[in-house]
Amino acid sequence: MRNETMAIHAGYEPEATTHAVAVPIYQTAAYAFDCADHGAALFNLEAEGFRYSRIANPTSAVLEKRISQLEGGVGALAVATGQAALHFAFVNVADHGGNIVSVPQLYGTTHTLLSHILPRQGITGRFAESDKPEAIERLIDENTRAVFAETIGNPAGNVCDIEALAKIAHAHGVPLIVDNTVATPILLKPFDYGADIAVHSLTKFLGGHGTTLGGTIVDSGNFPWAKHADRFPAYNKPDTSYHGLVYAERFGRTAYIERARSVYQRTMGSVLSPFNAFLLLQGIETVALRMERHVENARKVAEFLRKDPRVAWVNYTGFPDSPYYPLVQKYLDGNASSLFTFGIKGGMEAGKTFYDALKLITRLVNIGDAKSLACHPASTTHRQMSAEQQRVAGVLPETIRLSIGIEHSADIIEDIDQALDKACPSRLQAAE
Numbered sequence: 303m304r305n306e307t308m309a310i311h312a313g314y315e316p317e318a319t320t321h322a323v324a325v326p327i328y329q330t331a332a333y334a335f336d337c338a339d340h341g342a343a344l345f346n347l348e349a350e351g352f353r354y355s356r357i358a359n360p361t362s363a364v365l366e367k368r369i370s371q372l373e374g375g376v377g378a379l380a381v382a383t384g385q386a387a388l389h390f391a392f393v394n395v396a397d398h399g400g401n402i403v404s405v406p407q408l409y410g411t412t413h414t415l416l417s418h419i420l421p422r423q424g425i426t427g428r429f430a431e432s433d434k435p436e437a438i439e440r441l442i443d444e445n446t447r448a449v450f451a452e453t454i455g456n457p458a459g460n461v462c463d464i465e466a467l468a469k470i471a472h473a474h475g476v477p478l479i480v481d482n483t484v485a486t487p488i489l490l491k492p493f494d495y496g497a498d499i500a501v502h503s504l505t506k507f508l509g510g511h512g513t514t515l516g517g518t519i520v521d522s523g524n525f526p527w528a529k530h531a532d533r534f535p536a537y538n539k540p541d542t543s544y545h546g547l548v549y550a551e552r553f554g555r556t557a558y559i560e561r562a563r564s565v566y567q568r569t570m571g572s573v574l575s576p577f578n579a580f581l582l583l584q585g586i587e588t589v590a591l592r593m594e595r596h597v598e599n600a601r602k603v604a605e606f607l608r609k610d611p612r613v614a615w616v617n618y619t620g621f622p623d624s625p626y627y628p629l630v631q632k633y634l635d636g637n638a639s640s641l642f643t644f645g646i647k648g649g650m651e652a653g654k655t656f657y658d659a660l661k662l663i664t665r666l667v668n669i670g671d672a673k674s675l676a677c678h679p680a681s682t683t684h685r686q687m688s689a690e691q692q693r694v695a696g697v698l699p700e701t702i703r704l705s706i707g708i709e710h711s712a713d714i715i716e717d718i719d720q721a722l723d724k725a726c727p728s729r730l731q732a733a734e
């Protein structure tokens with residue numbers, strides 16, 4: 303099936319009891335066992351089925367199958383938020399003493415997770431100088447457990463060379479984990495280029511309406527955990543917390559995602575509610591259509607900004623002079639992201655005046671909504687970083703991040719135009 307069809311049908315057929323066409327919301331905490339042996343078989347992971355909604359739920363299971371098919375994976379785990387997905391994705395490869403080597407251009411909270419929170423649990427985030435494969439390779443050592451990148455960085459908009467990063471990760475015997483939130487599997491399928499694990503905040507483009515938090519981890523099934531037994535003992539030695547289960551032996555290609563569910567989802571929670579899974583499934587039905595319009599509108603807005611004398615710079619990877627333009631052609635089929643940044647003349651103060659003057663475009667910290675959104679990262683999402691870390695992450699004091707929605711492009715541009723007038727009253731003055 304193709305993207306548009308999978309987004310609507312994958313993972314669900316009208317269920318046997320009621321023949322409900324829409325995915326039912328299974329608002330239940332637990333599931334009855336036929337008998338003691340049935341319960342035991344479920345707990346031994348020998349029988350398929352549901353036992354308790356912290357571990358799996360039929361509504362969320364449809365969402366998991368749908369995203370997994372869209373990504374071309376062997377399985378997925380749905381969790382409460384994108385951050386929970388990232389946390390589980392990292393601890394599912396790294397224990398105390400391990401490190402994750404990452405590109406520096408990350409969503410601010412993920413940067414905090416890797417630089418402050420995981421280190422307290424003995425897992426270190428190592429940030430490369432840039433997203434260049436050589437910079438990543440320099441930081442990999444015997445304690446590295448994964449390479450990590452956002453396929454399209456938020457807010458830098460950089461497009462990572464997934465194929466090159468995957469080659470380097472694999473040469474050192476570690477998986478490549480990517481956050482594919484901004485691209486979505488509609489614009490980019492990272493497994494096609496060698497990534498092993500994809501993580502999503504479903505809160506953004508996939509859900510698409512700014513109503514519902516959610517996250518997911520998708521397993522490509524391609525990383526050979528058994529081949530790297532010394533680096534990944536958790537997959538290759540008996541798990542004493544689960545009566546001696548050896549994940550790589552028992553699950554083969556789905557070892558990673560099964561372990562994420564049995565170890566982390568089971569003991570730490572972060573569960574997506576079935577109602578939220580339902581809302582996210584509604585959103586996903588239209589994601590392919592929406593992405594088309596997001597991309598098209600963003601191009602028009604970026605072109606408008608670039609021609610405007612009041613604007614100092616526009617960081618849009620769809621311009622042929624962007625250093626990421628070749629990667630946009632290779633990985634995104636020319637569809638540059640609708641998430642991009644720009645700065646207006648007059649620096650921080652003019653930027654703030656512009657931001658406050660917006661009427662249609664909402665001031666907030668979210669991306670990927672049907673609505674157009676604007677954010678001032680230096681004072682919000684990336685506030686916890688030092689000025690230097692902000693610079694490397696693509697955030698300057700004046701940077702405005704836009705997430706262009708699917709309204710009529712002329713209305714979006716009119717709003718930007720009037721806000722620029724307020725921030726920079728004389729076009730001629732700006733041109734000087």
Ligand SMILES: Cc1ncc(COP(=O)(O)O)c(C=O)c1O
Pocket residue numbers: 383384385386409412452456481483484502503504505515516517668669
């Ligand atoms: C690229 C990226 N990954 C992960 C997240 C975290 O997602 P959530 O807010 O669903 O926890 C965000 C949130 O903005 C994000 O932009």
